[in-house]
Amino acid sequence: MLTKTTSIAKPENIDRKWYVVDAEGLTLGRMATQIAAVLRGKNKPCFTPFIDTGDFVIVINADKVVLTGNKLEQKYYYTHSQYPGGFKAVQYKHLMEKKPVFVVEKAIKGMLPKNRLGRAMFKKLKVYAGSEHPHAAQKPEKMEIKA
Numbered sequence: 001m002l003t004k005t006t007s008i009a010k011p012e013n014i015d016r017k018w019y020v021v022d023a024e025g026l027t028l029g030r031m032a033t034q035i036a037a038v039l040r041g042k043n044k045p046c047f048t049p050f051i052d053t054g055d056f057v058i059v060i061n062a063d064k065v066v067l068t069g070n071k072l073e074q075k076y077y078y079t080h081s082q083y084p085g086g087f088k089a090v091q092y093k094h095l096m097e098k099k100p101v102f103v104v105e106k107a108i109k110g111m112l113p114k115n116r117l118g119r120a121m122f123k124k125l126k127v128y129a130g131s132e133h134p135h136a137a138q139k140p141e142k143m144e145i146k147a
Contacts, residue, residue: 008051035059038057041053056125061129065096065103065104073091076092105125
């Protein structure tokens with residue numbers, strides 16, 4: 001009887017690339033899904049769900065990302081300090097003005113696995129509000145995001 005074997009990626013054999021994404025004018029959710037797939041390594045033929053096969057992603061111009069519809073006024077970010085009366089809600093309009101990097105990181109982090117592997121994948125994401133980044137030495141390739 002013939003058995004078919006599948007190959008499993010080994011961490012030492014993974015070739016990691018660097019990609020740069022210009023977020024200017026891109027929709028937050030659509031951009032985040034494609035970046036999360038690259039961080040997980042789902043764009044590679046050697047994808048293995050339980051091994052980090054993903055690439056590094058640099059996001060620039062995070063302050064120019066777009067939310068569709070009325071989400072700037074209607075969407076809120078909620079936190080609770082676990083103390084009575086410790087509930088806080090911040091409108092995304094104010095969050096985009098003060099912390100645009102946090103908004104993009106939160107959107108992408110929510111699409112990664114919620115375990116040690118997801119935290120390791122998240123460390124390969126670099127987000128910057130402006131158009132400059134300090135990773136020129138890695139020679140990142142420009143990644144096109146499908147709108």
